[in-house]
Amino acid sequence: MFEPTASAKKLPRSMNAQWLPFTPNRDFLRDPKMFARASGVFYTDVEGRSVLDGASGLFTTPAGHARVEIADAVREQMLALDFTPSFLRGHNGSFALAEQIVEILPKGMERVFFVNSGSEAVDTALKICLAYHRARRDSGRQMFVSRERAYHGVNFGGVALAGMVNNRRAFGAPALPVAHMRHTWQEQSRFTRGQATTGAELADDLLRMIRLYGAENIAACVVEPIAGSTGVLVPPVGYLERLRAICDEYGLLLVFDEVICGFGRTGKAFAAQSFGVTPDIITMAKAITNGCVPMGAVAVGKHVYEAVVEAAAPDAIELFHGYTWSAHPVACAAGIATQTIFQQEKLFARSQHLSGVFLETLYGLEDLPGVTDIRGFGMLGGVDTDPKVLGVDGYVLQKRLFDRGLHIKTTGDCAIFAPPFVSTSEQIQSMIGIFRDTVGDLVRGA
Numbered sequence: 001m002f003e004p005t006a007s008a009k010k011l012p013r014s015m016n017a018q019w020l021p022f023t024p025n026r027d028f029l030r031d032p033k034m035f036a037r038a039s040g041v042f043y044t045d046v047e048g049r050s051v052l053d054g055a056s057g058l059f060t061t062p063a064g065h066a067r068v069e070i071a072d073a074v075r076e077q078m079l080a081l082d083f084t085p086s087f088l089r090g091h092n093g094s095f096a097l098a099e100q101i102v103e104i105l106p107k108g109m110e111r112v113f114f115v116n117s118g119s120e121a122v123d124t125a126l127k128i129c130l131a132y133h134r135a136r137r138d139s140g141r142q143m144f145v146s147r148e149r150a151y152h153g154v155n156f157g158g159v160a161l162a163g164m165v166n167n168r169r170a171f172g173a174p175a176l177p178v179a180h181m182r183h184t185w186q187e188q189s190r191f192t193r194g195q196a197t198t199g200a201e202l203a204d205d206l207l208r209m210i211r212l213y214g215a216e217n218i219a220a221c222v223v224e225p226i227a228g229s230t231g232v233l234v235p236p237v238g239y240l241e242r243l244r245a246i247c248d249e250y251g252l253l254l255v256f257d258e259v260i261c262g263f264g265r266t267g268k269a270f271a272a273q274s275f276g277v278t279p280d281i282i283t284m285a286k287a288i289t290n291g292c293v294p295m296g297a298v299a300v301g302k303h304v305y306e307a308v309v310e311a312a313a314p315d316a317i318e319l320f321h322g323y324t325w326s327a328h329p330v331a332c333a334a335g336i337a338t339q340t341i342f343q344q345e346k347l348f349a350r351s352q353h354l355s356g357v358f359l360e361t362l363y364g365l366e367d368l369p370g371v372t373d374i375r376g377f378g379m380l381g382g383v384d385t386d387p388k389v390l391g392v393d394g395y396v397l398q399k400r401l402f403d404r405g406l407h408i409k410t411t412g413d414c415a416i417f418a419p420p421f422v423s424t425s426e427q428i429q430s431m432i433g434i435f436r437d438t439v440g441d442l443v444r445g446a
Contacts (some may be wrong), residue, residue, distance in 0.1 A: 010036070019328040024395070033402050038065035041420045041427055043407055054408040054431040056420045059228065059260045060291030060377075062351070064342050064422040070337040071291050077333035086114070086327045100339040101288075101297065104269035106278040111305040113298045113319075114327040115248070116352035118285035119153030119260035122222075123297035126157045126176065127321050129220040129253050132304050135311035138251075141219040144176060145209045145252075149183040151229040152222065161222055164411075179213060181205035182277050185233050189395045190373045191366055192234075193359060199236030203243045206252075215250035220281075224400035225271035228260035231414035232382030240277040247336050249366075253304070255277040259296070264342065264421060266378035267352030274378065280304055284386035290341070294325075351379050351421040354428070355403055358419060361432045368436060369443045381417045390442045402441070406434040 015029055020179060032193040035051070037044040041064055043051040056062050077093070084091050094362035098112040113128070115121050126144065146152065150163035159167060160174030163183065168174065182205050189196035206221055221243055247254040261271035261282040268274040270282060285296030312318040325331070342348060355378050362381045365371050370389035375382045387393040392400070394410035401408060401415075408431075409416045415435065419428050 010034075024085075031399065033345065033399065039396070040064045040066070041423050050405060051402065052406050052427065052431050052434070053318045054406050054417050054419055054435075055356055056287075056418045057291045058286070058409065059265065059418050060286040062264055062287050062421040063290045063338065063345070063347060064420050067290060067292075067337075067341060070290060070334050073333040073337035074293065074330055077330050081329045084329060085324065087322060091327075091329050091332070093329050093336060094327035096312065097327075097332045097335045097339070099335065101284075101299065104339075105282070105299050106272050108303075109282065109299045110302045111300050113300070114332075115285075115296040115298065116294050116323055116325050116331070117153070117296050117361060118257075118283065119155040119158050119296075120199060120323060121259065121283035121298050122152045122161070122257060122369050123155045123157040124298045124321060125222070125255050125257075125283050126161075126200070126220075128281060128298065128300060128304065128308065128319070129255065130306045131255065131319055133219055135307045138216075140216050141251075143213055144178045144220045145181060145206055145218060145221045146178050147181045147183050147223055147227070149182075149185070149227055149230040149233065150222075150224065151227070152224075153259070154309070161347045166194075172210075179209045181209065183233055184235055184239060185231075186236075189236075189298055191363070192375070193363060194377055195234055196236040197421060199364055200238030200242055202236065203239045203246065206243060206246045210246070210250050210252075217253065220253035220255050221247055222255040222257060224257045225275055225277075226266070226377055226380060227263050227411075228380065229411055230253050231384065231411055232377070232380055232416060234375055234377045235275065243276050244279070253281060255281040255283070257283045259283055259285045260418075264348035264351045265380050265418065267348065267355055269348055288338065289331060290338040292338070293328075293331040293334040295328070295331040295335060307392065345392065345422075347421045354419075354425070355379050355425065356422065358417075358428050361429050362417060363434060365432065365439075368439055370439055379419055383417070385413050385415060385439065387413055390439060391445070397438070397442070400438050401434060404434050404438050406438075409436075 002102040020089045035043045036046045036047045041053050134381050146161040150165040152158040152161040160176040160178045160409040163180050164170045186199050206327050256279040258270050280301045282299040309318045359376045362376050363374050370386045372386050373384040398410040433438040
């Protein structure tokens with residue numbers, strides 16, 4: 001059982017009650033990494049040290065931490081209307097936030113269904129796909145196509161879609177029938193900046209699935225425009241366009257999981273706009289409230305909404321789905337304040353501008369011993385490292401970086417950067433400088 005040592009007086013009296021997610025709990029209790037405060041692009045740990053936030057929290061906080069505008073909106077909302085169900089009831093905030101989101105979505109995406117997380121957004125999107133085909137009297141389409149190395153949350157639908165092995169291995173057979181295409185990483189494209197010029201033909205894996213299982217059995221193809229959590233796999237030029245064309249030809253819905261990419265991470269509001277490909281459905285979460293209150297959403301094309309709604313009787317429930325906290329008033333207030341910040345401070349344009357400095361500095365790590373690949377697009381980057389050269393794996397590396405004053409995410413041996421859009425060029429250079437110095441010291445055995 002864990003009890004704080006004399007050198008950890010700022011820690012809780014006991015840390016035995018909580019089971020941390022996606023964490024080696026026993027190791028964490030031996031060497032806890034704890035935050036106490038946050039402001040701007042910095043965290044402060046329990047010992048009072050400043051830690052640069054190189055991951056926008058968990059891709060959640062592009063507008064920086066401790067935004068007074070969001071805090072004020074949340075407090076005001078809690079004192080005015082703290083809760084209302086969204087079953088048969090509504091409130092002004094949810095319609096206002098939906099309108100803000102529709103205004104920045106790709107043209108033709110006109111309806112937003114609110115949920116509470118990215119995982120819920122994915123499962124909701126899957127249900128909408130099934131409901132759409134059923135409404136069109138094509139209910140045999142119950143299968144989905146995803147990709148290797150995909151991450152689509154941790155609910156059972158998302159686990160079935162998952163292509164990250166450890167996220168599905170422990171949970172047995174998937175709850176949904178899913179076929180997996182190959183991922184888009186290519187050996188010959190190491191250190192490519194942005195999109196590789198080869199590899200569009202990988203999208204033809206979707207054709208293979210159609211020929212094997214029959215288009216009449218497949219509801220949708222679900223992909224992240226940029227596979228984020230697995231290590232920032234940027235799609236080759238023409239790849240997403242090819243998926244769109246195949247889906248159109250064979251009647252499949254195309255779903256973009258933009259839980260990480262959404263709200264400016266690629267320099268546009270959504271990656272769909274950055275890559276010029278409009279899907280039928282977009283999932284989103286994380287930055288929708290700047291990470292302040294749990295929330296997610298699913299945006300659908302007009303044709304999807306109308307197909308489902310018009311198939312039901314005028315006074316009937318069209319979609320038997322939703323959550324107690326769907327469109328929670330407090331989450332909506334945080335979302336409205338966040339979207340207002342994005343607009344007033346032109347943060348999507350700032351993301352696009354700052355990306356040049358970020359990617360130039362990130363790719364400057366190419367000469368660093370132990371770095372085996374770098375991938376990046378917009379304000380999202382991944383750096384693969386060789387544990388044999390560094391002497392530590394990615395998990396230990398992120399701990400060493402924390403001790404040096406940098407917070408990032410690692411997946412396996414890939415270090416993932418996603419700086420806040422309010423970062424300065426100097427702060428981005430400091431983030432990557434800490435990474436360079438830490439890896440350099442590890443290689444030298446220092």
